[in-house]
Amino acid sequence: QWSGEYRFQYTDGPFLHLLERATIVRDADGQAVRFVGSLMDITARTQLQDQLCRSQKMEAFGQLAGGVAHDFNNFLTTILGYSDLLLHELAVTGRLAGHITEIRKAAGRASALASQLLAFSRKHPLEARVVEVNALLVNLERSLFRLLGENITVECHLHRAKEGVHVKVDPGQLTQIILNLAVNARDAMADGGRLTLATTSINVGEGTPRPPGCQENLPPGNYIGLSVSDNGSGMNNEVKAHLFEPFFTTKHGGSGSGLGLATSYGIVRQSGGHLCVESELGRGTTVTIYLPQAAPPVASAFKRPNKKMPTGTETILVLEDDVSVRHIAVRVLRSLGYDVLEAATGEHAQRLVEDRGAQKIDLLLTDMVMPEMSGRHFADWLEGTSPTTKVIFISGYLQESLHPADRQDQETFFLPKPFDPEQLATKVRETLDVGSARERRAARSSGSGCAA
Structure with missing residues (x-):
């Protein structure tokens, strides 16, 4: 045989x-x-096997990237925190202030790199909000001209709707994706060419064919398509097979990290969308992002920004196993007037709470992932002991942190790492004030009955 x-x-x-x-x-x-x-x-079967292998490899890279970036964000939180303390608490000026500012800028760039790794692993806490896609592209036009150079023209073909074209996405991340795609297109048009940005609206039903270039079917619903097209060198099938793999790049001389499309893929999928690529060698490439269509947002009132960090006198328990992050959080909160307790483990925090007896703890600030007892498990225990204590979860990424049931609870607050002193102060005050407002409403409600 x-x-x-x-x-x-x-x-x-x-x-x-x-x-x-x-x-x-x-x-x-x-x-x-x-x-x-x-x-x-067996062509179809072989393609499915290849797709499964690529998916498993990307998942493994994603887990590695997420773990590294999570630890990296702890270091960045410490760097950002102490840099701000030097600049503001000690009123450092002159050359020394310039040096500290450069340290902070470097930490900011490192934070952006960690965000890319987390976005690829699909564990980045995206700050999604409703965005009008056409307006975002128009605002990007001038930046694209500078980025692409004089030998590349830009054309826009935008789908016009009465109330605009809206999706729910992190606008900063979507902007970064478009810029990454534009850079890739520029590199594919070494001798000049044409870059085309387009938006479209599609309705996907049960029997709707798969959009061109997509590796899987889109779930039924209304989608906004945002495409970036070039008439450059295009790609062969071998390159397209590895397109979304991390660290895969066709750029020479170390000019490409290989994270651009892999990161874009992670961000788009985390936003509920799909990334589809059409390319033909010698004829160019079109990358299309399909995102679920969103309803237009309700206009919100303008809020005047605060110049000073908000203060308070409440009691806060900080539970964080990373000593550097815990120390900077405690120092910042104490400088703002709060009474702060600190613990490195859940067991230590339990002893602190039990030793206080009936003394109230207003807020728990806890990391999510810790040895022996996680932040969520401690928060569940604390709820039975002190049900009025508010909770802020802190973590390097959102997916590990909040169980789906927790996300529906309006009492749950989240602060992503890395954070600086101002972000910490604002989130703490916001959480405490929301709780106080609810308690006042409940008190008014209980005392407003009609006399017989």
Whole structure:
């Protein structure tokens, strides 16, 4: 018996995978008289196997990237926190202030890199809000001209709707995706060319065909498509097969990190969308982002920004196993007037709460992932002991932090790492004030009955 697999290439490029199974038929004397076999087209099965391998490899890279970036964000929180304390508490000026400012800027750039890694792993806490896509593209136009150079023209074909074209996405991340795609297009048009930005609206039903360039079907619903097209060198099938793999790049001389499209893929999928690529060697590439269409936002009132960090006198328990992050958080909160307790483990925090007896703890500020007892488990325990205590979860990424049931609870607050003193102060005050407002409303409600 014989079994083997073959790969043949069509003249126009695609491959055909065949499985052969055969056996030799012999007569009574054992002489071979016939060869019987079959050929089966297993192209679809091979493609599914390749897709599964790529998915598993990207998942493994994502877990590694998420873990590294989570620890990295702890270091950045410490760097940002102490830099701000030096600048504001000690009123440092002159050359020394300039040096500290450069340290802070470097930490900010490192934070952006950590955000890219977390976005690729799909564990980045995106700050999603409703965005008008056409307006975002128009605002980007001038930046694109500077980025692309004089030998590349930009065209826009925007889908116009009465109330605009809206999606719910992190606008900063979407802007970064568009800029990354524009840079890739520029590099593919070394001798100049045309970059085309387009938006479209599509409705996907049960029987709607898969959009061109998509590796999987879109769930039914209304989508906004945002495409970036170039008429550059294009890509062959081998390059397209590795397109979303981290650290894969066709750029030479170390000019590309290989994280651009992998990061974009993670951000788009985390936002509930799909990233589809069409490309033909010598004819150019079109990358289309499909995001669920959102309803137009309700106009919000303008809030005047605060110049000083908000203060308070409430009691706060800080539970954080990373000593540097815990120390900077405690120092900042105490400088703002709060009475602060600190613990490195859940067991230590439990002893602190029990030792205080009936003394109230107004707020728990806790990391999510810690050895032995997680922040969520401690918060659940504390709820039974002190049900009025508000909770802020802090973490390097959101997906590990909040259980779906927790996300529906309006009492749950979240502060992503890295954070600076101002972000910490604002989130703490916001959480305490929301709780106080609810208690006042409840008190008014309980005391407003009608007399008989």
